Amino acid sequence: KTIDLDILTTAFAGIETIADPAQVAKLSQDYHTFSPVLVPKLEGKVGDIVVRPANEEEVLKVAAICAKYRVPVTVRGAGTGNYGQCVPLHGGVIVDMTRMDQIVWVKPGVARVEAGVKLAALDKQAREIGWEMRMTPSTYRTATIGGFIAGGSGGIGSIQYGLLGDRGNLLALQVVTLEDEPRVIKLRGDDVQKVNHAWGINGIITQLEIPLGPAYPWAEVIVTFEDFMAAAKFGQTLGNADGMIKKLIAIFASPIPQYFHALQQYIPEGVHSAFLMVAEPSLESLPGLVQQYGGQISYEKPAQEAGKGPHLAEFAWNHTTLHARTVDTSITYLQSMFPADTNLQLVEHMYHYFGDEVMMHLEFFRANGKVTVGGLQLVRYTTEERLNEIIRYHEKQGVQIANPHTYIIEDGGRKVIDPEQLKFKEMVDPYGLMNPGKSKVLQLKIKS
Ligand code: FAD
Structure with a gap:
């Protein structure tokens, strides 16, 4: 389906957008370049326009517009993922979350942040009260928390606390849906697993609660x-x-x-x-x-x-x-x-x-x-x-x-997508607009 950029640009009025093709192409990339297998497969895959919401209200507007015009949506944080997770396979809108960088609060053992907060920024603030992130990827200086939860697996600190998918390493989050009338859904406890490591196909994460560990020297x-x-x-x-x-x-x-x-x-x-x-x-x-x-x-x-x-x-x-x-x-x-x-x-x-x-x-x-x-x-x-x-x-x-040379979720570390995640997907993204083409079972569904 061709995308009418004029209609989209008009609809996004009041929200920051980037339409310059060179910049859009840059913001359509990640670090899949480590894989000689992925590079030719993802070559030339670019979005049509980048939108940079400043708050959840703007995310809701963006979601409503994308649902209305049935435009594919690729969410990105810092774009440091390694599997082409945020390379748009079918063009559309790139939602860059990096302007949403508010640390809402930090308490002993837990912090609430917007999705675009950089890991190093949270770590710094948490250390002021004697706490730190339990684990960070080695990209902690640039990567966002939303991107780490949606696309990462663990890293420095995992020797003590395990991996991101382990129960307890993500306490709560909220996502904006891609329905005709987008909603904010809040998830806590085991329900967070519906969105954990979902590669941006299960709603746009706007806020998260992350557990902290005691800060050691x-x-x-x-x-x-x-x-x-x-x-x-x-x-x-x-x-x-x-x-x-x-x-x-x-x-x-x-x-x-x-x-x-x-x-x-x-x-x-x-x-x-x-x-x-x-x-x-x-x-x-x-x-x-x-x-x-x-x-x-x-x-x-x-x-x-x-x-x-x-x-x-x-x-x-x-x-x-x-x-x-x-x-x-x-x-x-x-x-x-x-x-x-x-x-x-x-x-x-x-x-x-x-x-x-x-x-x-x-x-x-x-x-x-x-x-x-x-x-x-x-x-x-x-x-x-x-x-x-x-x-x-x-x-x-x-x-x-966990094959890093594929952009298909099931062919990588996951093998199968959790049925709970799929059920949630059907509810939050009824038109299959989020990061389309990254999951085998969803491709089959869209075809049928
Ligand atoms: P992005 O790459 O922007 O996004 C990753 C995925 O999350 C995409 O599918 C995207 O659609 C989705 N996403 C992003 N934001 C949102 C949101 N708000 N809502 C919904 N979906 C969203 N990873 C590790 O786990 N451990 C490591 O130690 C590690 N080391 C790395 C070292 C290097 C040199 C590089 C290049 C990568 C490394 N990675 C590692 C991979 C990657 O850096 C991390 O997973 C990082 O946390 C991703 O964050 P990001 O903000 O760049 O996410």
Whole structure:
């Protein structure tokens, strides 16, 4: 269906819009560029106009206009998603939420924010009363809370608190529907799961209540190891050490640390490394553990200097891929979850089996009460066929892969969309306007 831009522009009068094609094209992008498979598939996909609501009232107006003219709607925060989640497949209106950046309130243990608030901004304000975000993606400086909840999975802090989808990591939210007469729906308790990680297909999130954790002074530490499996086992043991408070345990096999230019002097060529964020009171217990695994502490930055120099969090999670790609653009990545096994046998198997083609990057996090090892392995990409072969091999051996090389929700980490989310979708988006084309079951529904 062709979209009459004049009609839309007139209808949006009074609300900030961007129609300049170059800017619209820019705001139709995200970081799917990490995937050589997604790039050609999403090339040239752009919206028709960007609208930037300043408050919920304006979101309601935008929703009414889009429903009236049956225009596709792609909501975006900062556009740092990795799977083309906010690339519009069928043009239409891009709803940029970044002007809605009010922190409504912060109380001990919980904050209420508008969806466009940047994670770092909330963290800063929460710290003033001794609290902080429980977990942030490594993009915390730019990413929005709405985008993290709708498109992210976890990150720095997940070693303590688990993943975003875990019960308790999102307390409440409200969404604007895409009905003829849009409404604000408020969800609390388990009902929040109807919108959690829904990739912007289940209503426009306007506000959220996010639980906070106590703010610790976080020291940053690099430990180097001659042996990769010693580094991995050290990570698992530190993860399991419940008395030690930590926020990050990332393990990098050689040559990955060589991609981190700013840290080169702390990581000699050929060694493997662990990047850690540990609460300062727990630091004294660290050297003993490091020694037990034959490691060496090569860098230690006290919490007081957190604002100075490189921040280790910005080398971990998917920032590792970012740094590697600035050196070699043929590198891409996997997202995987290894079965709980304290001997890390499958990690060891994959490490040797693929050698330099799949470079090991491990992130430890909590899942269902257990410290689990995830992989964001770096892959030296050759062909899509080979990439799929690598993925299939992992799956056959029992490693779960959340494929980052697809923009279809069910083909990624989700596998199936929760029936409750689907029921909610039918109610809030009766015309199927929200981020169309991103879900298999919804595509089938629209066709039938
Ligand atoms: P966007 O990319 O703008 O949007 C993401 C999804 O949410 C889209 O589907 C969009 O439609 C939807 N959405 C956005 N706002 C709303 C709203 N208000 N209402 C409804 N739907 C909405 N992710 C992690 O989980 N952990 C990581 O550690 C991590 N590291 C990363 C490192 C790099 C270098 C990069 C490029 C990405 C990384 N990501 C990571 C992915 C991404 O940065 C995060 O998920 C981030 O939180 C997304 O926020 P955003 O504001 O950029 O969302």
